[in-house]
Amino acid sequence: MSSHDTSLKALNTFAIVADATEIITAHSPDDLVAAWGTAQKAKRPFLLLGEGSNVLFLENFAGVVVLNRIKGIEVTEWTKDWLLHVGAGENWHQLVVYALSHNIPGLENLALIPGCVGSAPIQNIGAYGIELQSLCEYVDVMNLETRDVIRLSTSECQFGYRESIFKHDYRDGYAIIAVGLRLSKNWQPKLTYGDLTKLEPASVTPQQIFDSVCQMRRSKLPDPAVTGNAGSFFKNPIVNIALAEKLKRQYPTMPYYPQKDGQVKLAAGWLVEQAGLKGFCLGGASVHQQQALVLINKDGATGDDVKALARHVRNAVAGHFAVWLEPEVRFISACGETNAVEALS
Ligand code: FAD
Numbered sequence: 316m317s318s319h320d321t322s323l324k325a326l327n328t329f330a331i332v333a334d335a336t337e338i339i340t341a342h343s344p345d346d347l348v349a350a351w352g353t354a355q356k357a358k359r360p361f362l363l364l365g366e367g368s369n370v371l372f373l374e375n376f377a378g379v380v381v382l383n384r385i386k387g388i389e390v391t392e393w394t395k396d397w398l399l400h401v402g403a404g405e406n407w408h409q410l411v412v413y414a415l416s417h418n419i420p421g422l423e424n425l426a427l428i429p430g431c432v433g434s435a436p437i438q439n440i441g442a443y444g445i446e447l448q449s450l451c452e453y454v455d456v457m458n459l460e461t462r463d464v465i466r467l468s469t470s471e472c473q474f475g476y477r478e479s480i481f482k483h484d485y486r487d488g489y490a491i492i493a494v495g496l497r498l499s500k501n502w503q504p505k506l507t508y509g510d511l512t513k514l515e516p517a518s519v520t521p522q523q524i525f526d527s528v529c530q531m532r533r534s535k536l537p538d539p540a541v542t543g544n545a546g547s548f549f550k551n552p553i554v555n556i557a558l559a560e561k562l563k564r565q566y567p568t569m570p571y572y573p574q575k576d577g578q579v580k581l582a583a584g585w586l587v588e589q590a591g592l593k594g595f596c597l598g599g600a601s602v603h604q605q606q607a608l609v610l611i612n613k614d615g616a617t618g619d620d621v622k623a624l625a626r627h628v629r630n631a632v633a634g635h636f637a638v639w640l641e642p643e644v645r646f647i648s649a650c651g652e653t654n655a656v657e658a659l660s
């Protein structure tokens with residue numbers, strides 16, 4: 316376990332300037348428990364962070380930030396598949412690269428998603444036609460008070476679109492310490508999304524899919540190392556069919572994705588663009604030119620700048636389309652996570 320200086324700027328991909336009271340790096344479950352104990356004893360808030368790619372700091376954090384850096388990748392080969400047991404502090408993209416370089420396909424559609432492996436189940440990361448839930452065998456979560464480690468199966472994780480039990484019952488007082496992934500030897504390419512549909516299913520290789528995904532992502536999404544951002548700021552809204560059909564009649568080119576339950580997912584980026592907000596700036600924050608669902612730290616934005624911009628975007632989209640967007644990004648105030656929808660209301 317090691318402590319560092321108290322600046323959070325390099326620890327959140329929005330590059331928002333904020334401080335914590337203390338920042339601790341945890342290399343093991345014991346370190347996590349010790350850090351939890353330190354915070355409890357001092358009666359201070361406690362915040363776990365992976366790589367800070369899905370958080371917005373609204374102000375200084377008045378407590379202990381713990382960086383989960385539990386490492387390790389163990390591969391077990393079975394007749395029909397591989398099982399990867401991965402420490403929560405491994406970098407997600409490096410895991411994708413590692414798997415490909417060991418001729419273990421299946422993760423390539425999820426290349427270049429920032430963050431740690433342990434954070435991936437929390438919002439059930441998804442991109443280019445795949446969600447983590449289709450590969451996830453189990454998640455090991457530790458109760459920081461009792462040290463008990465519970466292994467949750469995929470169904471127990473209650474995965475949904477940008478959803479899981481880790482945002483609810485296992486949010487406070489728990490830490491994800493490892494994730495199990497099962498990757499089939501009967502690999503089938505997933506070529507349903509964007510430029511992937513142009514690839515030839517019979518001959519395409521996992522590496523070609525990886526390359527195509529990386530290329531598409533680099534063309535649309537800003538690199539946090541250059542421009543602060545947290546990916547899609549809002550979730551794509553899922554609306555009832557009556558509203559979706561009404562909008563489709565008004566806007567025939569609107570992207571429209573029917574869901575299994577009869578509801579319809581709309582493209583939030585399209586709604587934001589149609590509301591005329593591409594490139595719109597407020598304070599140091601701005602709506603990204605190439606992808607209107609991404610809010611960026613254009614020029615020294617504060618957490619309040621990003622919040623004010625998000626509120627403006629949300630109200631404008633509701634004004635145009637009667638659809639209320641919900642943030643995907645987690646809002647962090649001085650004492651811990653705060654309800655993002657309420658913060659924007
Ligand atoms: P953090 O931001 O550090 O943490 C996120 C939340 O999880 C916080 O509430 C934190 O307290 C909690 N947490 C962190 N670690 C643990 C733990 N071990 N146990 C319990 N709680 C924990 N997401 C997608 O789904 N698809 C995409 O295509 C995608 N593209 C992105 C592109 C860019 C450029 C960026 C910046 C982000 C993108 N994201 C995407 C969002 C982000 O990458 C994911 O949400 C990622 O899983 C977050 O990982 P992290 O380690 O940075 O989490």
Ligand code: EPU
Nearest residue numbers: 442443546547549550551570582584585588605606607608
């Ligand atoms: N669109 C616009 N204008 C825009 C942005 C998008 O018209 O400014 C349209 C696109 O033309 C397309 C549709 O909206 O028809 C969807 O856009 P895109 O394919 O770029 O995907 P997205 O729905 O905006 C989602 C995820 C991303 C993920 C991509 C690829 C959410 C909230 N976002 O974005 O995840 O990488 O699909 O699968 O579900 C993230 O979660 O942080 C993230 C980046």
